[in-house]
Amino acid sequence: MIQELKDNYGHLFENNLLNEINQVGTFKEVPEGFKMISIGEYVKAMPLLISGAIKILREDNDGDELLLYFLEKGDTCAMTLTCCLGQTKSEIKAIAETDAKLIMIPIQKMEEWSAKYKSWRNFVFESYHNRLNEMLDTIDSIAFLKMDERLLKYLIEKARVSEDGFIRNTHQEIAYELHTSRVVISRLLKKLENLGEIKLHRNYITLLK
Amino acid sequence: MIQELKDNYGHLFENNLLNEINQVGTFKEVPEGFKMISIGEYVKAMPLLISGAIKILREDNDGDELLLYFLEKGDTCAMTLTCCLGQTKSEIKAIAETDAKLIMIPIQKMEEWSAKYKSWRNFVFESYHNRLNEMLDTIDSIAFLKMDERLLKYLIEKARVSEDGFIRNTHQEIAYELHTSRVVISRLLKKLENLGEIKLHRNYITLLK
DNA sequence: AAATTAATGTAACCCTTGTTACACAAATTA
DNA sequence: TAATTTGTGTAACAAGGGTTACATTAATTT
Numbered sequence: 251m252i253q254e255l256k257d258n259y260g261h262l263f264e265n266n267l268l269n270e271i272n273q274v275g276t277f278k279e280v281p282e283g284f285k286m287i288s289i290g291e292y293v294k295a296m297p298l299l300i301s302g303a304i305k306i307l308r309e310d311n312d313g314d315e316l317l318l319y320f321l322e323k324g325d326t327c328a329m330t331l332t333c334c335l336g337q338t339k340s341e342i343k344a345i346a347e348t349d350a351k352l353i354m355i356p357i358q359k360m361e362e363w364s365a366k367y368k369s370w371r372n373f374v375f376e377s378y379h380n381r382l383n384e385m386l387d388t389i390d391s392i393a394f395l396k397m398d399e400r401l402l403k404y405l406i407e408k409a410r411v412s413e414d415g416f417i418r419n420t421h422q423e424i425a426y427e428l429h430t431s432r433v434v435i436s437r438l439l440k441k442l443e444n445l446g447e448i449k450l451h452r453n454y455i456t457l458l459k
Numbered sequence: 460m461i462q463e464l465k466d467n468y469g470h471l472f473e474n475n476l477l478n479e480i481n482q483v484g485t486f487k488e489v490p491e492g493f494k495m496i497s498i499g500e501y502v503k504a505m506p507l508l509i510s511g512a513i514k515i516l517r518e519d520n521d522g523d524e525l526l527l528y529f530l531e532k533g534d535t536c537a538m539t540l541t542c543c544l545g546q547t548k549s550e551i552k553a554i555a556e557t558d559a560k561l562i563m564i565p566i567q568k569m570e571e572w573s574a575k576y577k578s579w580r581n582f583v584f585e586s587y588h589n590r591l592n593e594m595l596d597t598i599d600s601i602a603f604l605k606m607d608e609r610l611l612k613y614l615i616e617k618a619r620v621s622e623d624g625f626i627r628n629t630h631q632e633i634a635y636e637l638h639t640s641r642v643v644i645s646r647l648l649k650k651l652e653n654l655g656e657i658k659l660h661r662n663y664i665t666l667l668k
Numbered sequence: 669a670a671a672t673t674a675a676t677g678t679a680a681c682c683c684t685t686g687t688t689a690c691a692c693a694a695a696t697t698a
Numbered sequence: 699t700a701a702t703t704t705g706t707g708t709a710a711c712a713a714g715g716g717t718t719a720c721a722t723t724a725a726t727t728t
Contacts, residue, residue: 308595308598308599308602310599310602310603314603316598316602316603318598328587328591329591331584331587338588341591341592341595342595361577364573364580365574365577365580368570368574371573371574371580374584375540375583378537378540378587378591379540379547381591382537382538382550382587382590382591382594383550385591385594385595385598386517386550386551386594388598389517389525389527389594389597389598389601390517390519392598392601392602393517393519393525393601393638394519394523394525394638396684396685397684397685398684420704420705420706421705421706422704422705429602429603430685430686431685431686431687432705432706433685433686433687433688433707433708434684434685434686434687436705436706436707436708437685437707437708439706440706440707440708450706452693452694452695452704452705452706453694453695453704453705605714605715606714606715607714629674629675629676630675630676631674631675639715639716640715640716640717641675641676642677642678642715642716642717642718643714643715643716643717645675645676645677645678646677646678646715647715648676649676649677649678659676661674661675661676661723661724661725662674662675662724662725669728670727670728671726671727671728672725672726672727672728673724673725673726673727674723674724674725674726675722675723675724675725676721676722676723676724677720677721677722677723678719678720678721678722679718679719679720679721680717680718680719681716681717681718681719682715682716682717682718683714683715683716683717684713684714684715684716685712685713685714685715686711686712686713686714687710687711687712687713688709688710688711688712689708689709689710689711690707690708690709691706691707691708691709692705692706692707692708693704693705693706693707694703694704694705694706695702695703695704695705696701696702696703696704697700697701697702697703698699698700698701698702
C-alpha cells in the first residue's frame with residue numbers, strides 16, 4: 251500500500267476500496283505548469299490528488315481564460331467524474347499550479363465502485379458538492395465584486411495554495427487568469443500596495459495582512 | 460402509477476424504482492412565482508420536475524440576485540442532492556418560472572436508491588453533470604460577454620422556457636435577474652429593438668429572429 | 669373621469685475598466 | 699559589457715455600464 255494513499259484517503263475509504271485503488275491506480279508526479287487536460291480532450295483517467303494544487307480554468311473561443319478554482323490534497327476533479335460516464339469531452343483546462351502528486355484511476359472503475367462502496371459514492375457526491383460550491387463562489391466574484399476586490403481575493407487564494415505564501419506571478423499572468431488586462435492589474439496592484447495590503451516585487455508579490 | 464411519472468421518467472428508471480418513487484413520492488403543483496426554497500433554508504425533499512420550469516438564482520449579502528439557470532421537465536436540483544447528504548443549507552434560491560408539476564421524494568431515499576439502482580446513480584450523476592455545465596455557461600456569460608449579448612441570450616432562454624414564447628417581464632425584473640439596473644436594460648432593449656432582434660411592448664417582449 | 673401607480677424612454681453625468689503608448693528597470697543573452 | 703527581452707509604472711483617452719433625474723404613457727384605483 252502506498253503510504254500517501256493511506257495518509258490522504260485512509261479516513262475516507264474502507265480498506266477493501268483502498269486495496270483496490272492501490273492495485274489499479276498508478277502513482278504520478280507532475281511538475282508545476284504541467285497541462286493535465288485541455289478543453290475538448292477526452293478524459294482517460296480520474297485523478298486523486300495527494301499533494302500540490304491543480305488550477306482549473308475556463309476558456310472561451312478566443313482563447314481568453316478565467317480561473318475557476320483550485321483542486322488540492324484530497325480533492326478530485328468533478329468534471330472528470332461525469333466525463334467518464336458520458337464519454338464527453340472536457341469543458342475545462344487543468345494545469346498544475348505547483349508540483350503535484352496524484353493517483354490516477356482507470357475510469358472503468360468509477361461505475362463499479364459506485365455500486366460497491368458507499369464511501370466511494372459519498373466521496374463522489376461530496377466532490378460534486380464542493381465543486382458546485384466553488385463554481386458558485388467564482389460566480390459571486392465575477393458577478394458581485396469589483397475588480398480590486400476580485401484581485402485581492404485571488405491573491406489570497408494564490409498565496410494559500412502556494413507552498414511559501416508567495417504569489418509567483420507576473421502581472422500579465424494574473425491578468426489572464428482574471429480575464430482582464432495587464433495595465434488594469436498593475437494599476438490595482440499598486441493601489442493595494444499603497445493601501446498596505448501587499449508588497450510588490452519583480453515576479454512575485456507578498457501579502458501583508 | 461402516476462401517468463406523469465411514467466411519461467417523464469419511464470425511460471430513465473427501471474420498473475422497481477418507478478414503483479418505489481410512486482409509493483413514497485408526493486405529487487405537487489406550484490403556481491408561477493412560487494418560492495420553492497431560499498438561501499440558508501434546509502432541504503426537506505428532492506424534486507423531480509414533471510412540467511414547467513424552475514429558475515435557480517444566486518443572491519449576495521445585499522440581496523442582489525443573479526439568474527443561474529432553469530430546471531425543466533426531467534431535471535432535478537443538483538444542489539438538493541448534496542444538501543440531503545451533508546444536511547447543509549441551500550446555497551441558492553429557487554422560484555417557479557411557470558406553473559409547474561413535481562414529484563417530491565423524501566431525502567432519506569437518496570442514499571438507499573444510490574446503492575440499489577444503477578439507473579438512479581446515473582440519473583444523479585447526469586444531473587450533476589448538467590448542472591455543472593449550466594454553471595459553466597453562466598460563468599461564460601458573465602465573464603466573457605458584454606451586457607447586450609448577455610441580455611439577448613437571456614431573452615432567448617426566457618422565451619424558450621415560457622409556454623408561448625413571450626417574455627412576460629418588466630425591464631426592472633430583467634435587471635434584477637441579470638444584476639444590473641433598469642435604465643441599462645431599457646437602453647439595451649431599445650437598441651435590440653432598433654436592430655430588429657425584438658419587439659417591445661408594455662409588460663412583455665417578443666423575439667423576432 | 670380624475671387621480672394615482674406602474675412601466676418605459678431618455679438625457680446627462682460619473683466611475684470603472686479597457687486600450688494605446690511609452691518610459692524605465694531588471695534580467696537574460698549575445 | 700552591450701544588446702535584447704521581460705516586467706513594471708503611468709499617463710491619456712475611450713467605452714461600457716451604473717446613477718440620477720425627469721418626462722411620458724398605460725394601467726389601475728378611487
